[in-house]
Amino acid sequence: xxxxxxRVLEEYLQELDVFExxxxxxxxxxxxxxxxxxxxxxxxxxxxxxxxxxxxxxxCGCGALTLGSAVLGAxxxxxxxxDPDAVKVFRKNAKKLGLSGQWSSTSHKxxxxxxxxxxxxPEDENLDNSDENSEETSDDDSILLESEGEDCSLLTESxxxxxxCDVTSSEGLGSTNSRxxxxxxxxxxxxxxxxxxxxxxxxxxxxxxxxxxxxxxxSLHKTSTRNYVLTKGREWGGKGTTAEVLAKLRFDLPKxxxxxxxxxxxxxxxFVRFDVSHVKEMECNFSNMSLNKR
Amino acid sequence: MKLxxxxxxxxxxxxxxxxGYPLGILAKDVKVSEVDFNPEFVSRIIPKLDWxxxxxxxxxxxxxxxxxxxxxxxxxxxxxxxxxxxxxLMEVEVINGELICPESGRKFPIxxxxxxxxxxxxxx
Ligand SMILES: C[S@@+](CC[C@H](N)C(=O)[O-])C[C@H]1O[C@@H](n2cnc3c(N)ncnc32)[C@H](O)[C@@H]1O
Numbered sequence: 001x002x003x004x005x006x007r008v009l010e011e012y013l014q015e016l017d018v019f020e021x022x023x024x025x026x027x028x029x030x031x032x033x034x035x036x037x038x039x040x041x042x043x044x045x046x047x048x049x050x051x052x053x054x055x056x057x058x059x060c061g062c063g064a065l066t067l068g069s070a071v072l073g074a075x076x077x078x079x080x081x082x083d084p085d086a087v088k089v090f091r092k093n094a095k096k097l098g099l100s101g102q103w104s105s106t107s108h109k110x111x112x113x114x115x116x117x118x119x120x121x122p123e124d125e126n127l128d129n130s131d132e133n134s135e136e137t138s139d140d141d142s143i144l145l146e147s148e149g150e151d152c153s154l155l156t157e158s159x160x161x162x163x164x165c166d167v168t169s170s171e172g173l174g175s176t177n178s179r180x181x182x183x184x185x186x187x188x189x190x191x192x193x194x195x196x197x198x199x200x201x202x203x204x205x206x207x208x209x210x211x212x213x214x215x216x217x218x219s220l221h222k223t224s225t226r227n228y229v230l231t232k233g234r235e236w237g238g239k240g241t242t243a244e245v246l247a248k249l250r251f252d253l254p255k256x257x258x259x260x261x262x263x264x265x266x267x268x269x270x271f272v273r274f275d276v277s278h279v280k281e282m283e284c285n286f287s288n289m290s291l292n293k294r
Numbered sequence: 295m296k297l298x299x300x301x302x303x304x305x306x307x308x309x310x311x312x313x314g315y316p317l318g319i320l321a322k323d324v325k326v327s328e329v330d331f332n333p334e335f336v337s338r339i340i341p342k343l344d345w346x347x348x349x350x351x352x353x354x355x356x357x358x359x360x361x362x363x364x365x366x367x368x369x370x371x372x373x374x375x376x377x378x379x380x381x382x383l384m385e386v387e388v389i390n391g392e393l394i395c396p397e398s399g400r401k402f403p404i405x406x407x408x409x410x411x412x413x414x415x416x417x418x
Contacts, residue, residue: 084412100327101385161407161408171306
């Protein structure tokens with residue numbers, strides 16, 4: 001069961017802004033709302049990996065997967081991103097969906113040109129405790145969605161954070177000694193494909209994801225590298241890791257992302273789920289035994 | 295930045311830093327907002343935390359409030375304890391300020407709630 005219907009989730013994601021000046025070197029393109037909503041909805045309805053869970057989004061960009069997870073009721077969601085400009089768009093999107101706390105903060109200098117700018121009082125919002133049916137905030141942005149007859153307060157009380165960092169750092173998320181090690185139930189991500197000057201980024205993302213996930217990793221990879229991805233994934237996840245291709249998709253990438261100079265910019269992409277819930281911490285983490293708290 | 299996130303962050307990626315934990319907090323703006331209370335989630339996250347670090351972080355920004363200095367036994371069944379933990383972990387947010395590496399003194403800015411842990415090339 002999911003707390004919002006697939007169609008509604010997709011509509012939420014369609015509201016989100018996209019990269020303003022996509023950086024080719026970071027492979028910045030958004031996960032299309034149609035794909036992002038399906039991915040998250042399957043994670044929730046088939047595997048119960050979102051609602052009430054902690055969810056990490058590696059390379060969160062403008063936030064489609066992070067915010068989508070929050071819409072589906074993730075208890076705590078963290079987006080990790082390397083690009084401060086992308087995070088600006090993320091902030092706008094979080095606000096648009098009506099996230100409270102730091103995301104509704106207007107402490108920042110306000111940009112007059114912004115259509116949906118709101119003048120919300122700086123003091124804490126005092127929303128009542130009932131979750132699903134709490135009142136709408138008096139926020140222009142909520143009204144934007146409200147007009148479609150949906151409950152936009154879904155997001156006001158969810159816990160979302162963003163951290164600016166390089167997710168591929170071997171001393172960071174990619175390390176078994178990191179504090180993040182096995183700290184999230186679920187990872188959802190659309191990593192760079194790791195072509196061009198970004199060689200290997202897809203695999204570095206996957207490695208970090210498998211380090212920090214306790215239950216499952218959902219990821220998108222080029223179908224052409226399927227065997228390699230699945231094999232490496234099972235290896236990095238530790239003994240007991242299973243990998244399953246849940247769907248084969250077609251990405252209609254912007255021209256700038258064409259691969260190996262082929263004219264065709266349609267790329268075949270696997271939607272993969274790695275299950276690490278049966279991996280014992282000890283078996284894949286000898287170097288970390290003293291840090292394991294039980 | 296929530297204090298739950300702070301509890302996980304380190305500056306270990308910095309060249310020459312061994313542990314890089316805990317990061318000091320210099321808070322200019324702190325905001326308290328309301329987040330859905332999910333007792334099951336909070337009790338699941340507690341074993342992952344460094345409680346001392348949590349308490350000290352909260353205290354250093356003036357929000358330790360009623361948070362006990364140590365995790366109590368049988369916390370899973372103590373709603374009141376879990377609520378207090380929830381409040382400090384999820385509802386107290388540092389909006390602007392700095393995180394400080396305990397070994398090198400390197401400062402990481404927090405702006406509009408987002409900690410910037412990015413390093414220059416010569417720092418890796
Ligand atoms: C294909 S986009 C996906 C964006 C977003 N997750 C979405 O689904 O719409 C990949 C994202 O990864 C980010 N990225 C690339 N390399 C990174 C790195 N080393 N660490 C963190 N983020 C990175 C890019 O800036 C970009 O936002």
